Every structure is written in C-alpha cells, then in structure tokens.
Amino acid sequence: MKGWNGRILRINLSERKVRTQNIDSEVLLKFIGGRGLAAKILWDELEPGVDPLSPYNKLIIAAGPLTGIVGPSTGKLVVAAKSPLTGGYGDGNIGTMASVHLRKAGYDAIIIEGTSRKPVYIYIEDEAVDIISAEGLWGRDTFETERLLKEIHGKDVGVLLIGPAGENRVRYATIISQEGRSGGRPGLGAVMGSKKLKAIIIRGTKDIPVHDKAELVKTAAQAYSDIKKAPQYDFWMRQGTMATIEWSNENSVLPTTNFREGVFDYYRLIDGYSMEAAKITQRGCPNCNMTCGNVVIDAEGDLSELDYENVAMLGSNIGLGHLGKVAVLNKLADKLGLDTISLGNVLGFAMEASEKKLIDERIEWGDYKKARELVLDIAYRRGIGDLLAEGTKRIAEKIGGNSIEWAMQVKGLEVSAYDCHAAPAMALAYGTSPIGAHHKDAWVISWEVRTGRFDYTREKVEKVIELQRIRGGIFETLVACRLPWIELGLKLEYYMKLFKHATGVSMTLQDYYTIADRVYSLIRAFWVREYKEQWSRKMDYPPMRWFKEPLTKGPLKGAKLDLDKYDQMLSWYYEIRGWDERGIPRKSTLEKLGLNDVAKTLEKYVKLSQ
Amino acid sequence: MVKIRALGWIAEKLGFREREIHLDKPVKIIDFLPLLNEISEEHLIILVNNEPADKNTIIKNEDKIVLMPVVSGG
Numbered sequence: 001m002k003g004w005n006g007r008i009l010r011i012n013l014s015e016r017k018v019r020t021q022n023i024d025s026e027v028l029l030k031f032i033g034g035r036g037l038a039a040k041i042l043w044d045e046l047e048p049g050v051d052p053l054s055p056y057n058k059l060i061i062a063a064g065p066l067t068g069i070v071g072p073s074t075g076k077l078v079v080a081a082k083s084p085l086t087g088g089y090g091d092g093n094i095g096t097m098a099s100v101h102l103r104k105a106g107y108d109a110i111i112i113e114g115t116s117r118k119p120v121y122i123y124i125e126d127e128a129v130d131i132i133s134a135e136g137l138w139g140r141d142t143f144e145t146e147r148l149l150k151e152i153h154g155k156d157v158g159v160l161l162i163g164p165a166g167e168n169r170v171r172y173a174t175i176i177s178q179e180g181r182s183g184g185r186p187g188l189g190a191v192m193g194s195k196k197l198k199a200i201i202i203r204g205t206k207d208i209p210v211h212d213k214a215e216l217v218k219t220a221a222q223a224y225s226d227i228k229k230a231p232q233y234d235f236w237m238r239q240g241t242m243a244t245i246e247w248s249n250e251n252s253v254l255p256t257t258n259f260r261e262g263v264f265d266y267y268r269l270i271d272g273y274s275m276e277a278a279k280i281t282q283r284g285c286p287n288c289n290m291t292c293g294n295v296v297i298d299a300e301g302d303l304s305e306l307d308y309e310n311v312a313m314l315g316s317n318i319g320l321g322h323l324g325k326v327a328v329l330n331k332l333a334d335k336l337g338l339d340t341i342s343l344g345n346v347l348g349f350a351m352e353a354s355e356k357k358l359i360d361e362r363i364e365w366g367d368y369k370k371a372r373e374l375v376l377d378i379a380y381r382r383g384i385g386d387l388l389a390e391g392t393k394r395i396a397e398k399i400g401g402n403s404i405e406w407a408m409q410v411k412g413l414e415v416s417a418y419d420c421h422a423a424p425a426m427a428l429a430y431g432t433s434p435i436g437a438h439h440k441d442a443w444v445i446s447w448e449v450r451t452g453r454f455d456y457t458r459e460k461v462e463k464v465i466e467l468q469r470i471r472g473g474i475f476e477t478l479v480a481c482r483l484p485w486i487e488l489g490l491k492l493e494y495y496m497k498l499f500k501h502a503t504g505v506s507m508t509l510q511d512y513y514t515i516a517d518r519v520y521s522l523i524r525a526f527w528v529r530e531y532k533e534q535w536s537r538k539m540d541y542p543p544m545r546w547f548k549e550p551l552t553k554g555p556l557k558g559a560k561l562d563l564d565k566y567d568q569m570l571s572w573y574y575e576i577r578g579w580d581e582r583g584i585p586r587k588s589t590l591e592k593l594g595l596n597d598v599a600k601t602l603e604k605y606v607k608l609s610q
Numbered sequence: 611m612v613k614i615r616a617l618g619w620i621a622e623k624l625g626f627r628e629r630e631i632h633l634d635k636p637v638k639i640i641d642f643l644p645l646l647n648e649i650s651e652e653h654l655i656i657l658v659n660n661e662p663a664d665k666n667t668i669i670k671n672e673d674k675i676v677l678m679p680v681v682s683g684g
Contacts, residue, residue, distance in 0.1 A: 231653065232679060235619035241684045243618045250617060250676060272618075292684075308684055439684070446680045450655050450662055486682035489653070555660055 003503030014114030033064030064479030075286025094183025095285025098158025104204025163337030266321025313344025441472030473516020
C-alpha cells in the first residue's frame with residue numbers, strides 16, 4: 001500500500017537488539033498513523049499497571065501518511081507512551097526534521113523498549129541502526145547536545161533529544177528538537193530519560209512512497225497558495241499565536257496568578273506587539289509556509305523562541321509582566337527539556353502555596369529571580385525542586401490543605417493557557433481530552449464567545465466532539481499541523497485530497513470521524529484498563545477552582561462554572577460518544593467501532609455496560 | 611461616546627486599535643464602520659457590551675464594541 005512505509009523499527013535497549021517488522025495494512029486503515037498507531041501499539045503491547053519509568057514502558061515515535069510529504073506543515077511527529085505524570089495514555093506532537101527523515105528512512109514508527117545500562121543515543125540511517133555511548137553527552141542541555149551531535153553526524157539530520165529534566169525524570173519533561181521545538185507534555189522526556197536514551201538521530205535517504213505524486217504536488221501547491229491568500233496571513237506572519245495574549249485578556253481567559261483571574265494588568269508588556277519589538281527572526285517546522293516560532297532576544301542576551309502558551313504560562317500566570325524575563329524562563333525550559341505549560345502551572349502553584357504558607361519557601365508573585373532558580377532546581381531535582389518536579393497533582397497530595405482544588409490539572413496533566421471560569425465548553429474540552437488537560441484536541445473558546453459563553457448546551461458538547469474528531473483525530477493521525485486549517489482557514493477537504501493522493505484511499509470526512517471515534521474509545525479503554533475500579537467520571541472534571549472561586553477582576557467579575565450543569569454536559573458527551581455514565585465505552589460502542597478485541601480485554605478489568 | 615476596541619489583524623484592517631466616536635442617533639455598526647464589509651463574518655467576532663453581536667446590531671452612545679478575529683488558540 002502506498003502512502004505508508006508499512007514498517008516499524010523496534011529497538012530494545014536492554015538487549016541492544018534491533019529489528020524491523022511489517023505493519024498489517026488493516027491496522028493502518030483502521031488507525032491511520034500517529035496517535036492512532038501509537039495508541040494501538042501501546043494497547044496491544046503494554047502490560048497494564050507497568051511503572052511508566054520502568055524498562056517495561058515503551059516509547060513510540062509515530063508518523064502518519066501525510067508526515068514529511070509535500071503539503072502544508074506536514075513536518076510533524078507524534079511521541080507517545082504511558083505517562084509518568086498521569087498514569088494513563090500520554091502523547092505529544094513535535095515539529096522536527098526528524099519526522100521527514102523517519103519517513104525517508106523507510107519507517108512509519110519506532111518502538112523503543114527496555115532500558116540501557118549506560119547513557120546512549122541511537123543513530124538511524126535507513127536500515128543501519130547504531131546504539132552509541134552518550135556518556136559525554138549526559139548532563140548537557142538540549143541546545144549544546146544537538147550542536148555536538150550535528151558536528152559528528154552532519155547538519156542534515158533529524159534529532160530528537162532530552163535535557164537534564166528528562167534525565168532526572170521530571171514528570172513533565174518533554175522531548176526537544178531544533179533548539180525550541182518541544183513535544184510530549186505528559187512526561188515523554190522522562191520516559192526517554194528512564195531508558196537512558198539521550199537522543200535519536202535519523203537520516204533518511206529514500207523517497208517516501210506515494211500513490212499519485214503529480215496530483216499530490218498539484219494539490220499541495222494550491223493549498224500553500226490558499227494559505228498565503230488568507231486575509232490574516234500577513235499579521236499571522238508578524239505575531240503568530242502571540243496575538244492571542246491580547247485576545248485572551250480581552251475575553252478574560254488569560255491565565256493570571258495560577259488561574260485565579262482571566263485578566264492581567266500588565267498584559268501589554270508581554271503581548272504580540274511587545275514581542276514584535278523584540279523579534280529578530282522566526283522559525284518553523286519542515287514544509288511550513290506560515291512559521292509560528294517567533295524568536296526574540298531575552299533578558300540575558302540569548303535567543304528564545306516564543307509562542308502564546310509559554311508566554312501566558314510563564315508570564316501572566318506567575319504574575320511576571322516582562323517579556324525579556326519570560327523569554328529567559330522559556331529558553332531555560334527548552335534547554336533543560338521541560339514542558340513550559342506544566343512548568344508555568346507548577347511555578348504559579350508554588351507561589352500560591354507560599355502565599356498560603358503551605359510550603360516553607362517564600363516565593364512572591366512575579367519574583368523572576370526566584371522563578372529562574374526554581375526552573376533549574378526542578379530540572380536537577382534540587383531542594384524543593386525535587387517536589388515541584390512531580391507536577392501539581394502530586395505536590396497537592398503531599399502538601400494537603402485544599403490545594404488539590406487549585407492544582408490546575410486534569411488527570412494529572414496541567415491545564416494549558418486558557419482560563420475557564422466563563423468557558424464551560426472549554427472546561428469540557430480539558431476534562432475529556434485524551435491525555436489530560438491540553439488544548440490540542442479541542443479549543444472552543446472563540447466559538448463560545450461568539451455563541452454565548454455562559455450557556456451549558458448540548459450544541460456546545462457536539463462542538464467539542466466535532467473539534468476533537470478533527471484536531472485530535474484527523475490531524476493527530478494523518479500527522480500534520482492543524483494551524484493552516486484552524487488559524488488561516490485552509491479547507492479540510494484539502495487534507496482528504498492529500499490523503500487520497502498519498503495513499504490511493506478515498507475517505508469522506510464522516511469515514512474519518514469514525515476513525516477518530518475509534519482512536520478516542522481505544523485511548524479511553526487504555527485509561528480505564530490502567531485505573532480499573534478507581535476510574536470514575538470525576539476523572540473528567542476540570543479543577544474545582546473554576547467552580548468555587550469566581551473571578552474577582554475584569555468585565556466578567558463574579559463568573560464561575562456550575563458543577564451540576566457541567567455534569568449534565570458530561571452526560572451528553574458520554575451519550576454522544578457511546579460511553580456509559582462512568583465515562584467507559586459501552587461494549588456495543590467498542591464492537592461498532594471494530595474494537596471487539598478491546599472489549600474482550602477490558603471486560604477482564606471492569607464490568608462493561610451494553 | 612461609543613468606545614471601540616479592535617484586536618489583531620482586524621485592527622490592522624480598520625486602521626485603529628482603540629477609538630471613541632459620538633453618535634447623533636442609534637445606528638448599525640456597519641453604518642459607521644463600512645470597512646467591516648471587507649471582512650467576512652466567518653473571520654469576525656463582534657461583542658457589544660460583552661454580548662455577541664453582528665454588523666447590523668444597533669449601537670447607541672455609551673455602548674462598548676469589541677471587534678476581534680476568530681483565533682483558534684494554537
């Protein structure tokens with residue numbers, strides 16, 4: 001079958017064994033690639049209950065049929081494993097040349113098993129795979145390590161690597177590439193570190209097999225052209241996602257002082273216009289013509305690549321209104337290999353815990369010097385950094401009080417940079433995201449603002465599911481960036497056409513929705529198999545702060561969520577998905593989605609509803 | 611006075627980020643911001659006094675209008 005390589009590279013670090021295996025074409029058609037393929041592998045191969053930081057966890061690196069081929073923003077990869085932060089399914093998406101090289105090397109996915117006794121890195125050049133000592137690299141930051149590796153292996157390779165945070169198993173360590181590209185929020189960097197794997201370098205030299213190259217190139221050219229014709233294109237190229245700082249503040253969703261508020265008095269000091277004043281260049285992923293990585297000079301004179309999420313979380317959420325200093329924290333996170341979203345949450349949580357005297361350390365809101373120290377302490381697990389490296393849920397369980405109510409996380413994964421005091425559909429999107437609180441599967445606030453943000457309607461639930469099917473389903477399995485569609489209005493039909501020209505398989509949007517639903521139910525089954533009888537619908541609740549503590553500032557002062565009405569939305573959500581009132585897929589749903597084997601296995605752990 | 615705020619690329623298109631105007635009588639938004647005709651509804655969110663509105667919403671003095679793009683949060 002064209003469009004896929006049809007091969008997986010399996011590397012066992014304990015045994016230092018490498019082998020390739022074919023992927024059944026039925027599996028590819030049912031799960032496509034990326035997140036779908038990764039979830040399928042993890043469901044089939046992981047023993048339930050394994051320690052995510054043990055040799056028994058597996059790190060999956062998966063491409064999709066659009067990865068690396070000509071087409072808008074297709075230079076992306078999915079990384080996945082059982083998460084050390086959440087104990088459930090975890091994945092992330094990263095833009096990197098490694099995606100292109102993986103496909104050109106002849107693989108759709110890599111499975112990393114076992115644990116090396118000593119630090120190593122893996123070098124892949126088509127069929128040749130070397131496991132090489134990384135003793136001289138262990139302990140170095142991601143920027144320096146990538147430069148050193150490229151001096152050895154050449155600049156024209158793709159690199160995925162971890163920094164000290166991953167080595168030290170910080171539970172929200174990420175995988176980094178190209179000095180600022182970061183993916184795998186639920187601790188995928190820690191999984192890599194637990195395997196003593198510092199880096200993966202890939203050089204692919206082959207052509208990626210496609211069904212109809214001429215039509216593919218024609219369609220891609222048209223899509224690139226449409227992107228550039230979008231009325232917002234020029235402004236996007238200036239500010240990218242950084243324009244959202246002003247937008248979020250205006251709409252009272254800018255996370256401020258650990259999500260107590262949705263407006264920040266000093267937002268103008270960290271907004272897109274401030275960024276433009278400090279900007280010196282911009283970077284992007286392979287095959288992208290709307291690059292969104294805005295690079296500024298930080299307060300220490302170094303380069304730092306900014307976007308909305310990291311500026312909101314390391315700026316307003318910790319009360320820091322100085323873009324240059326925010327950029328320093330961001331650069332450190334990228335060098336050390338930390339997720340900026342969870343990091344901003346943890347710092348905000350620590351500041352609030354300090355204010356409430358639940359921890360001994362004194363950390364004031366906006367205290368840049370202390371925040372900078374803490375970032376390093378977290379990555380190296382020094383002093384209180386050792387506790388903060390565990391993520392807000394575990395910290396709250398340790399320090400007690402009512403801190404779990406303002407540990408801003410769902411299922412253990414920290415909330416990304418949108419406050420939900422007055423955004424019930426977005427709260428549902430966080431609650432039901434398949435990896436914990438992340439916006440990548442559904443971001444519905446714009447639509448909520450437009451249609452009435454205080455309503456709790458079935459229509460909102462349907463919108464969340466529609467976005468999950470597209471963002472979390474189509475884009476995460478084809479593995480291409482969603483931003484051309486979601487930000488610049490590129491028609492979804494293009495992706496169906498690109499898929500057809502790549503693979504020769506015709507699919508309607510509805511066909512694809514079914515695949516997305518299959519992947520969602522499979523991932524939910526993974527969570528339930530891990531949590532067994534401990535699983536409950538409360539796992540799908542957003543943080544209690546949004547229900548109990550109203551906004552005290554801004555035009556929406558007094559706003560908060562209503563728990564009974566949220567619960568009603570959650571019931572509608574389950575009903576539409578074919579899940580029972582516990583949020584567990586019904587047996588009939590799994591069978592309808594072609595997951596009969598999953599139903600059989602899951603029945604061993606929990607009683608399934610019909 | 612009517613207070614108007616425009617955000618992002620909508621502000622670029624209109625040529626201002628903040629403006630105050632006086633209306634002699636209530637009129638539709640489109641009547642005093644004709645440049646909005648060049649922006650499709652699908653790209654535009656209009657709030658009047660924090661409530662969803664459209665180009666034909668009638669505005670009077672003391673109203674607060676926000677014009678913003680449909681962003682999608684990355």
